[in-house]
Amino acid sequence: MKQDIKVSVDAVVFGYSPEEGIQVLLIKRKYEPFQKSWALPGGLVLNEESLEEAVRRELQEEAGIDLNYLEQLYSFGQPGRDPRNRVISIAHFGLVRPGDYQLSAQTDAEDVAWFNIKRIPRLAFDHKHIIDSAIKRLRGKIVYEPIGFELLDKEFPFSDLEKLYQVLLDNDLDRRNFKKRIMALGFLEEVNKTLQRKAGRPAKLYRFNKKKYFELKERGYHSDLFYS
């Protein structure tokens, strides 16, 4: 019998701010099945586009958002995960900066929204499961690769990074040791600016030097974890 399987992509897009915590982008479905349910952005792959192109296109169409970081997460292909057809979904993992993050409000607010990862509503299909995988990936990856910076502004106070790790790994990390550790990695550089958001001493701003990171990585430096 001829193969009758459809191929789609889904995206778990994370955003972050110190006030709101870690959030994930969801859309409200317009059509059956799961009409009006919250779901991950995504859709069928077109014949001539790559998987990554499909993801970026769908995110533009459904949420008007541009990703700062994108990688493949996992492919979900269990028969029956879509009640109508056999659909294989290649799930992706994306990150946006706080700047782009706000764009969601520009599109129809009923249809697109950010949800804190601790308060995710009931979702269509197996999307809850997919999000769980993505959160696991985020938690796992942030300790040995510098993807945390992709969730922050290009220039950020150190405390933002610190809080991100706190929220994600929920362990009390020592502020001072954490900073020493990150700085020792050698790819964070100080910008000659300060920022003040509340009371307290103004914070210096830092910037992730991606070029320097790749240089160090080339030289076989063993990145190994930021914090356990």
Place this chain on the structure above:
Amino acid sequence: MKQDIKVSVDAVVFGYSPEEGIQVLLIKRKYEPFQKSWALPGGLVLNEESLEEAVRRELQEEAGIDLNYLEQLYSFGQPGRDPRNRVISIAHFGLVRPGDYQLSAQTDAEDVAWFNIKRIPRLAFDHKHIIDSAIKRLRGKIVYEPIGFELLDKEFPFSDLEKLYQVLLDNDLDRRNFKKRIMALGFLEEVNKTLQRKAGRPAKLYRFNKKKYFELKERGYHSDLFYS
């Protein structure tokens, strides 16, 4: 226009022995395209089977082999990777023990063979690229998850494990420190047997206690790397 994409699975299966090193299972293709080229075992997913079922079925059909460990690797979906149709391949990563490992000779020897990962022939499609990803995964994963044991006999002398890590990470690890480290993880247990293969003092046999490993993992013990 209607979506016209096929879905297949491929498997990168690794085997290991101290004498042969790390090997990967390849088959010689019978049909076009790439007729008579070496390629990864795999094929189209059937309508009612899961991805993992498809992998195990194909491996049975093409190589008569049973996997000891199987996980998804990555999905390759670039248009043009198959010269005829658009085919998305969900690549998998498998491990077999030395015992099962020998089975390949039972099937048609012209069509199935093990190749040392340092001496891989020219391959069909983008299969070389897929193998590279799999090797990277193996190297990366072996330092923080106990998958190395899935490549050894259930009871093995310590030196086998040691050599596996040597070959894979090609650094000179200190025999004595390596053993201390592994034993400190707490899930390797001594069996009351010895084995002698060449000259020298007979080796005690060890066994990976998977149950104990999961117990320790539950208790939030931070597995973190065997050797860097």
Place this chain on the structure above:
DNA sequence: CCTATTTGCGTACAAATAACACAAAAATCG
């Protein structure tokens, strides 16, 4: 029985990590 080979075990030293204290610069509040 002497040598080469392989496995087993322990100990001293170096390096990385964790615990902890206090100073500086601002807002807030009386």
Place this chain on the structure above:
DNA sequence: CGATTTTTGTGTTATTTGTACGCAAATAGG
């Protein structure tokens, strides 16, 4: 305006962990 609170910045020391070794035990082979 001064005292208090809040936030950021930097250092020092104890503890834990990792690394570099030396040497003994048990076998095969000649």
